């Protein structure tokens with residue numbers, strides 16, 4: 001019966017496929033038959049410029065959401081940091097997997113820490129957040145445009161085109177490249193992207209078969225962290241050119257959050273933080289606290305949010 005096969009949509013990058021295979025294996029262990037469908041997204045097609053210049057958010061996600069709405073796939077596996085907070089009508093998250101370590105890592109033959117990069121070093125990134133953070137820490141270091149998937153970026157570093165790159169530790173580990181992910185940037189000095197390190201599963205909210213097939217994959221602690229982070233992001237409502245960073249940590253008792261909006265040139269930054277005790281059912285408290293943190297920061301960061 002066709003409807004008993006769960007069709008799983010993913011981008012074709014090696015990282016996206018690794019994450020999707022992990023999800024498919026877990027679902028198969030519950031006795032559900034799966035099929036993986038590769039879908040090319042705008043973010044995979046545009047490789048010659050920063051995605052902030054390509055006009056928008058969700059460029060790794062949109063075609064997957066269209067495939068869900070067209071019933072070409074039943075679930076979509078995403079890196080949650082690429083997923084806009086507003087989802088199309090009828091779609092929602094069916095599960096959020098246990099979070100991998102959320103930090104960024106510095107990869108460079110010259111230095112293990114940002115402070116130790118050589119004077120005037122060329123750092124490859126196309127992220128507005130990472131560029132602003134580098135300029136803030138090291139005004140002499142120039143971010144240079146670097147697009148492409150993780151393997152492409154590593155090979156450009158290795159060929160000497162750049163002196164350093166910054167990547168998410170989670171992606172490197174999932175690709176079996178943990179050996180390159182040793183120099184984590186401490187979150188006290190360098191906040192990651194909101195939702196970094198978390199993989200989520202999107203589905204049609206009306207699809208009870210898919211909903212049941214993935215429900216057991218959900219990690220409630222990660223879910224609380226992401227509810228908080230995404231509420232912060234939604235309240236700020238920045239543009240794709242606004243450097244925003246933040247991280248929530250929840251240990252089953254205390255939810256701690258720090259978030260930051262930076263001037264794109266790194267000349268300034270505004271941060272906020274809180275710590276509250278909530279229980280594992282405290283989703284609405286997590287959302288409210290995240291939203292209030294975003295609302296408190298919003299007027300102070302207004303110039304950078306409207307870019």
Ligand SMILES: NCc1[nH]cc(CCC(=O)O)c1CC(=O)O
Nearest residue numbers: 079081167168170171196197198
């Ligand atoms: N924007 C691309 C992207 N989306 C998710 C990850 C890493 C995996 C994750 O954060 O879950 C990456 C690569 C990177 O930033 O190094």
